[in-house]
Amino acid sequence: MDWRIRFAILSTVWGFSFLLIKVGTEGYAPFQVTFGRLFFGAAVLVVALVVRRQRLPRGFRVWGHLTVAALLLNAVPFSLFSYAGELIPSTLSGICNATSPLWGMALSMVALSEDRPTRRRVAGLGLGFLGVLTVLGAWQGFAGLDVRGTALALLAALSYPIGWIYVRRTLAGSGQSHLALTGAQLLLATLLLALVTPLFTALPTSFPMVPLLAVVALGALGTGFAMLMQYGLVAEVGPTTAQTVTYFIPVIATTAGVTLLGEELSWNTPVGAAIILVGAALTQSRARRPAGPAATAVPTPVTAVPPKEVAGQP
Numbered sequence: 485m486d487w488r489i490r491f492a493i494l495s496t497v498w499g500f501s502f503l504l505i506k507v508g509t510e511g512y513a514p515f516q517v518t519f520g521r522l523f524f525g526a527a528v529l530v531v532a533l534v535v536r537r538q539r540l541p542r543g544f545r546v547w548g549h550l551t552v553a554a555l556l557l558n559a560v561p562f563s564l565f566s567y568a569g570e571l572i573p574s575t576l577s578g579i580c581n582a583t584s585p586l587w588g589m590a591l592s593m594v595a596l597s598e599d600r601p602t603r604r605r606v607a608g609l610g611l612g613f614l615g616v617l618t619v620l621g622a623w624q625g626f627a628g629l630d631v632r633g634t635a636l637a638l639l640a641a642l643s644y645p646i647g648w649i650y651v652r653r654t655l656a657g658s659g660q661s662h663l664a665l666t667g668a669q670l671l672l673a674t675l676l677l678a679l680v681t682p683l684f685t686a687l688p689t690s691f692p693m694v695p696l697l698a699v700v701a702l703g704a705l706g707t708g709f710a711m712l713m714q715y716g717l718v719a720e721v722g723p724t725t726a727q728t729v730t731y732f733i734p735v736i737a738t739t740a741g742v743t744l745l746g747e748e749l750s751w752n753t754p755v756g757a758a759i760i761l762v763g764a765a766l767t768q769s770r771a772r773r774p775a776g777p778a779a780t781a782v783p784t785p786v787t788a789v790p791p792k793e794v795a796g797q798p
Contacts, residue, residue, distance in 0.1 A: 490713055490716065491726075494713050494729055495729050495732035495736060497705050498733050498736075498798050499578065499737045503744060504706060506569045506574040507695055508521075509569045513688075515680060516681060516685055517566045518559070520700070521702045522562065524703025524708065527708065528709055529708050529711065532712055541664050549650075550669050550672055551672050551676075553647055553651050554673035554676060555673070556646055557643070557648065558669065559680075564636045564643070565637060568580075568633045572630050572633035572634055574737060575747050575753065579734045580641050581641050581737075584645060585612075585730060585767055586612040586767060587644075587645045587646075588767075592645070607763075608762075608765070609767055610763070611766065612762075615757065615760035615761075615763055616760060619752060621752055734757050738754065
């Protein structure tokens with residue numbers, strides 16, 4: 485299958501994730517939605533590991549770091565988005581997710597010495613957060629905005645870059661395959677939610693079919709299948725092209741929420757989302773190298789965040 489078709493499929497799957505979260509929380513508690521998502525996502529990756537005959541990572545140190553990664557990249561953001569899905573429209577959740585590259589750039593300039601602030605990146609940060617204020621309607625005192633739900637969605641978007649900065653500092657160069665690390669990470673996140681969910685929720689007395697199917701699709705397609713597809717894209721076309729999936733997710737999430745869930749959309753939401761995406765693109769852009777032999781002496785700068793982190797998997 486041509487990579488462009490797979491790119492479109494990945495954008496669509498991740499864009500629809502926020503609609504699936506919204507539908508799932510209509511029948512199940514947020515922690516139950518998150519647990520189901522992780523369970524079915526981990527099942528897909530375990531099958532992939534078996535088919536490709538790859539083993540899970542070894543070593544207590546690696547598993548310790550993966551536990552932290554599972555908390556920051558899966559358990560926490562997935563749970564926050566599930567709780568936000570009860571309070572705010574799926575369109576707003578999708579747009580909040582698009583702020584992940586902005587958080588990532590801001591944090592990486594502080595935490596990663598190889599990421600130097602440039603005028604373009606600083607301008608991108610400023611423009612991106614101006615877009616956030618536009619989406620939230622800051623000029624009208626955030627009237628009609630569910631502050632709690634929006635804050636949860638923004639915190640979820642912030643959790644992704646924190647997690648990936650941790651991963652870069654602890655697991656870079658470990659020699660393990662991406663599939664093995666991701667599979668182990670999702671298994672650990674599933675275990676964490678299996679321990680937490682019974683403490684905060686009661687067993688469901690019924691199993692509504694539509695929300696259940698939404699949770700299964702969210703896990704199997706929006707988590708497991710999407711991760712496999714993304715790594716394939718990175719390997720084929722490189723991280724720069726693959727990470728542009730970030731800019732299509734809020735567009736698809738907004739379209740799905742408005743057309744399928746009947747969510748209302750005021751003018752400031754798409755305008756603010758567009759400003760956020762422009763700002764995010766600027767934070768990920770690089771200055772062109774000068775032509776000629778001297779250019780070979782200039783080291784390639786490390787991007788602020790890996791492609792998966794930029795996408796901020798919803």
